[in-house]
Amino acid sequence: MADSEQPEISSEPQSRHVTYCGVCTLPPEYCEYGGTVKKCQDWLQENHPALYGRIWSPEALEAATAALSVDAQKRAARDAQKKTAKAEAAEAKQADKLAKSVITIKRIERNKKKFVTAVIGLEAFGLELKKVAKDLGKKFATGSSVTKVPSGGEEIVVQGDVSDELHDFLLEKYKDIPEDNIELVDDKKKKKATSG
Amino acid sequence: MFKKDITPAPKQKLKSSVQRSLRQALLTTYPLMTPYIDEILPKKSSLESMKLPDRNTLYVLDNVPLFYQQDTGEVMPHLRLVHRFPQAFPTIRIDRGAIRFVLSGATLMAPGLTSKGGRLPVEGAAPKLEEGKELDQKVDEDGRWSRELEKGEPVVIMAEGKEEACAVGVLVAGTAEVKAKGKGPVVEDAHFLGDGLWNLGTE
Numbered sequence: 550m551a552d553s554e555q556p557e558i559s560s561e562p563q564s565r566h567v568t569y570c571g572v573c574t575l576p577p578e579y580c581e582y583g584g585t586v587k588k589c590q591d592w593l594q595e596n597h598p599a600l601y602g603r604i605w606s607p608e609a610l611e612a613a614t615a616a617l618s619v620d621a622q623k624r625a626a627r628d629a630q631k632k633t634a635k636a637e638a639a640e641a642k643q644a645d646k647l648a649k650s651v652i653t654i655k656r657i658e659r660n661k662k663k664f665v666t667a668v669i670g671l672e673a674f675g676l677e678l679k680k681v682a683k684d685l686g687k688k689f690a691t692g693s694s695v696t697k698v699p700s701g702g703e704e705i706v707v708q709g710d711v712s713d714e715l716h717d718f719l720l721e722k723y724k725d726i727p728e729d730n731i732e733l734v735d736d737k738k739k740k741k742a743t744s745g
Numbered sequence: 746m747f748k749k750d751i752t753p754a755p756k757q758k759l760k761s762s763v764q765r766s767l768r769q770a771l772l773t774t775y776p777l778m779t780p781y782i783d784e785i786l787p788k789k790s791s792l793e794s795m796k797l798p799d800r801n802t803l804y805v806l807d808n809v810p811l812f813y814q815q816d817t818g819e820v821m822p823h824l825r826l827v828h829r830f831p832q833a834f835p836t837i838r839i840d841r842g843a844i845r846f847v848l849s850g851a852t853l854m855a856p857g858l859t860s861k862g863g864r865l866p867v868e869g870a871a872p873k874l875e876e877g878k879e880l881d882q883k884v885d886e887d888g889r890w891s892r893e894l895e896k897g898e899p900v901v902i903m904a905e906g907k908e909e910a911c912a913v914g915v916l917v918a919g920t921a922e923v924k925a926k927g928k929g930p931v932v933e934d935a936h937f938l939g940d941g942l943w944n945l946g947t948e
Contacts (some may be wrong), residue, residue: 563781567909576808576828576909576940582848583939612906621842628845 553596568597584636656712657736664710674726678703688718747941748850748932756793756805764792770820776879780832788827805947813942819899819915824936824943827901827910838864838888838903846941847912855923855930862905864888872921894920912937
């Protein structure tokens with residue numbers, strides 16, 4: 550998305566290509582306002598050392614602060630600190646949430662020997678249910694759909710008993726899901742689904 | 746305007762007639778875009794639109810956001826487009842102290858422009874856009890625009906010591922007025938770096 554290259558055939562493309570920070574998505578010179586300064590710096594140093602040298606060199610920093618009065622500098626510093634703390638807190642919260650959220654793969658008996666498999670809780674990992682459902686359908690060559698749960702929220706229902714394969718597939722395809730967070734449940738016949 | 750994060754909505758393909766009229770509107774609003782319009786909006790391209798909250802529409806081409814428009818108001822360039830074609834839009838510049846406020850969505854106030862680090866159009870600049878001279882306006886080495894900008898005009902906001910633009914908005918006070926008064930709001934409800942529109946996924 551950040552790329553602005555175009556497959557242009559016309560005479561000569563005038564478009565400039567701007568590099569955006571991989572951490573905060575802003576142009577690197579604005580990273581200091583993004584709240585994740587430290588990470589942005591590391592990223593830039595690794596990926597665009599030349600740019601890093603230009604933006605974060607001592608001279609550049611001095612020039613940047615010289616223009617402000619001492620008072621304003623202090624205020625800006627305090628502001629930046631607050632912002633960083635906030636960003637960090639949000640990140641920690643997010644990580645915490647990730648660690649706690651569990652994906653439940655439920656095998657539901659539909660009819661003696663027929664099963665459907667329901668996957669609950671994928672959205673906590675920032676996955677788009679609709680897309681995942683499509684992928685699952687392709688992978689297992691069965692029907693796969695996003696269904697609303699009575700208790701609110703949505704789950705993916707895949708036709709057939711694919712719980713074990715599904716478990717492996719999820720682990721393989723989405724690396725940021727820890728194995729311990731996937732739970733396999735067997736649901737007996739005609740039991741109302743209770744949300745996990 | 747886009748302080749909150751926006752969830753992506755489904756995109757609709759635009760009719761080619763709508764696309765044509767949009768192109769015309771763009772050229773009227775941004776005459777400086779004329780040399781680049783074919784690169785921004787190739788004739789054969791199929792432009793898509795996305796509905797955003799508050800009656801905003803975002804125009805997307807090949808998953809790259811190009812313009813947004815509130816209601817039937819002025820068509821405004823998305824910042825990514827501004828970064829690609831900075832020459833195509835009139836600019837003003839704010840001083841360093843104002844950057845952090847603008848980047849958190851505050852209304853841009855006059856002192857941020859009138860101070861030493863800020864840049865308003867040059868002194869004695871032509872007060873109006875002259876017929877037939879649309880392509881003559883430009884920014885000088887100092888970062889000052891060559892004519893006074895009027896109230897209601899879309900403007901790109903640059904920042905002291907930075908190369909890229911940091912916000913886009915509509916002037917609520919003409920630059921001549923800003924110079925004379927030296928206080929009060931200048932750009933309200935801007936689209937700035939890191940806001941909801943910037944972070945919106947258009948895949």
